[in-house]
Amino acid sequence: MSNPDAQPAVRVSKLSYVGFETPDVARMTEYYHGVLDFELVDSAPDGAFLTTGADHHCVVLTQGEAKARVAVGYEIWEDLGTAQQRLSDAGYEVERRTDIGPGTPDVLVLDEPGTDVPLHLITSQDPSGVRDTPPLRPTKLGHVASFTPALAPMQDFYQDLLGFRWSDTVGDFFVFLRCNADHHAANFMASGKYQGMHHIAYEMRDPAHLITMLDRLAANDYRLHWGPGRHGPGHNLFTYHKDPDGNTIELFTQLDVIHDEAKGYWEPRPWHETTPMGPRTWEVDLATVNAWGPVNHEMLDH
Numbered sequence: 370m371s372n373p374d375a376q377p378a379v380r381v382s383k384l385s386y387v388g389f390e391t392p393d394v395a396r397m398t399e400y401y402h403g404v405l406d407f408e409l410v411d412s413a414p415d416g417a418f419l420t421t422g423a424d425h426h427c428v429v430l431t432q433g434e435a436k437a438r439v440a441v442g443y444e445i446w447e448d449l450g451t452a453q454q455r456l457s458d459a460g461y462e463v464e465r466r467t468d469i470g471p472g473t474p475d476v477l478v479l480d481e482p483g484t485d486v487p488l489h490l491i492t493s494q495d496p497s498g499v500r501d502t503p504p505l506r507p508t509k510l511g512h513v514a515s516f517t518p519a520l521a522p523m524q525d526f527y528q529d530l531l532g533f534r535w536s537d538t539v540g541d542f543f544v545f546l547r548c549n550a551d552h553h554a555a556n557f558m559a560s561g562k563y564q565g566m567h568h569i570a571y572e573m574r575d576p577a578h579l580i581t582m583l584d585r586l587a588a589n590d591y592r593l594h595w596g597p598g599r600h601g602p603g604h605n606l607f608t609y610h611k612d613p614d615g616n617t618i619e620l621f622t623q624l625d626v627i628h629d630e631a632k633g634y635w636e637p638r639p640w641h642e643t644t645p646m647g648p649r650t651w652e653v654d655l656a657t658v659n660a661w662g663p664v665n666h667e668m669l670d671h
């Protein structure tokens with residue numbers, strides 16, 4: 370962060386939703402609803418809104434070319450009027466819209482610098498009305514990772530303007546940022562050759578929940594291309610597979626959490642390399658990307 374004492378224009382409190390364009394909305398809806406157990410809250414001929422729980426949606430599918438992370442929604446602490454003024458004062462073009470779609474009647478839209486992905490800032494979503502808890506449904510949308518042509522300006526934007534905190538960096542190319550107690554809600558990989566989404570991640574309750582879902586994935590012919598393993602940064606137990614459009618989907622559990630920002634370290638866990646353990650820059654070695662061993666080098670290609 371360019372100035373650690375500066376106040377951000379707004380403070381993001383939660384990753385709310387991610388938008389996908391897909392050539393086959395029905396196929397992707399079947400994957401999310403029929404395989405991952407998300408609830409289909411709203412659908413239209415050219416779109417679908419899916420949720421894991423109380424929020425109206427955490428995944429938005431719209432008809433188009435296969436393209437992930439076409440919009441990212443974040444909840445903020447400020448009221449939208451205050452946020453719009455502060456973002457404008459900071460020199461950003463912000464639009465207040467009431468036509469984004471169901472569940473989010475009042476939205477501030479600003480483009481993410483470097484990618485032009487629209488960021489949707491909201492106070493909260495309308496409730497989904499979903500009350501049931503099917504045994505395999507993920508607990509929540511956890512984080513979204515994306516490529517960026519310029520890492521430092523992206524990190525500054527998220528920290529200085531949106532109130533994210535730095536959690537970890539791998540080498541000089543992969544940054545993890547948090548907006549609440551979870552180790553990361555957004556991560557960015559520097560790349561001169563790739564753009565768009567790197568992966569999106571959904572949280573499972575515990576390893577047993579994750580394993581049971583892996584059996585459902587296998588029964589539906591979805592195979593892992595990495596994991597299970599344990600990452601260094603965040604220490605989440607991870608698995609990766611591809612959705613029907615080829616987007617990389619992570620299912621994870623046991624992500625590091627920071628309950629006390631003043632203390633500045635993650636809640637201690639037996640698998641931590643040091644105690645106490647807080648944000649750091651990791652060397653690029655095998656144990657960093659998977660403490661358990663196997664590495665999928667494609668996942669680090671940038």
Ligand SMILES: [Fe+2]
Nearest residue numbers: 512514570619
């Ligand atoms: Fe991840």
